[in-house]
Amino acid sequence: MKPYAIRKAHQNDVKTMHELLLQSAQKGLLLPRALIYLYVHIRNFYVAESRGGEIVACCALTPIWEELGEICSLVVRDDLRRQGLGRCLVNACINECGALHLKKIFALTYQKIFFLSLGFNVVEKDILPQKIWADCVNCPKYPDCDEIAVLLDISEKKDAQATSTV
Numbered sequence: 001m002k003p004y005a006i007r008k009a010h011q012n013d014v015k016t017m018h019e020l021l022l023q024s025a026q027k028g029l030l031l032p033r034a035l036i037y038l039y040v041h042i043r044n045f046y047v048a049e050s051r052g053g054e055i056v057a058c059c060a061l062t063p064i065w066e067e068l069g070e071i072c073s074l075v076v077r078d079d080l081r082r083q084g085l086g087r088c089l090v091n092a093c094i095n096e097c098g099a100l101h102l103k104k105i106f107a108l109t110y111q112k113i114f115f116l117s118l119g120f121n122v123v124e125k126d127i128l129p130q131k132i133w134a135d136c137v138n139c140p141k142y143p144d145c146d147e148i149a150v151l152l153d154i155s156e157k158k159d160a161q162a163t164s165t166v
């Protein structure tokens with residue numbers, strides 16, 4: 001039996017997700033998410049759960065516009081990195097894109113190598129105006145955001161595998 005399962009998140013996961021995200025947010029690696037945000041958007045999230053029931057990673061797929069989604073709030077507990085959990089969470093999001101009629105997904109990130117390894121390409125932020133209207137204008141970093149925009153065209157990704165366990 002594999003040690004971690006990837007599944008959709010539920011409300012009981014929120015406090016641990018919040019703590020995981022806060023730890024990386026305090027290091028400036030991602031934006032913090034308020035508890036209320038996580039409860040309201042819980043349907044967007046996947047988590048990685050250990051056999052003992054511990055939540056060790058999470059990731060959200062957020063629809064942004066027609067055919068466009070965003071990977072956000074991705075974090076793996078720091079002692080469990082480089083074991084494939086991040087890849088499995090993003091692949092779970094990619095596998096859901098068909099059901100949501102999303103053809104492209106992007107992320108704003110400092111983790112360029114991670115996303116390139118999953119088939120994303122670096123793009124200019126100005127090809128994502130909907131993200132800027134919806135979120136970026138309210139971000140403390142706007143307009144001097146130093147995150148990198150990466151985009152994946154799902155139709156070009158032939159090797160996204162259904163991965164439910166690590």
Ligand SMILES: CC(C)(COP(=O)(O)OP(=O)(O)OC[C@H]1O[C@@H](n2cnc3c(N)ncnc32)[C@H](O)[C@@H]1OP(=O)(O)O)[C@@H](O)C(=O)NCCC(=O)NCCS
Nearest residue numbers: 024029074075076081082083084085086087109113114117
């Ligand atoms: C980014 C993050 C989610 C990656 O999760 P992970 O489980 O460690 O990543 P994976 O093990 O699935 O890595 C997949 C591939 O990405 C690349 N990669 C991941 N982390 C890397 C790093 N620190 N340096 C270089 N390459 C890296 C590697 O190619 C890796 O494959 P390999 O281990 O077979 O060489 C994790 O490092 C993290 O939580 N970081 C802090 C929060 C953060 O920055 N989130 C991103 C917000 S957009």
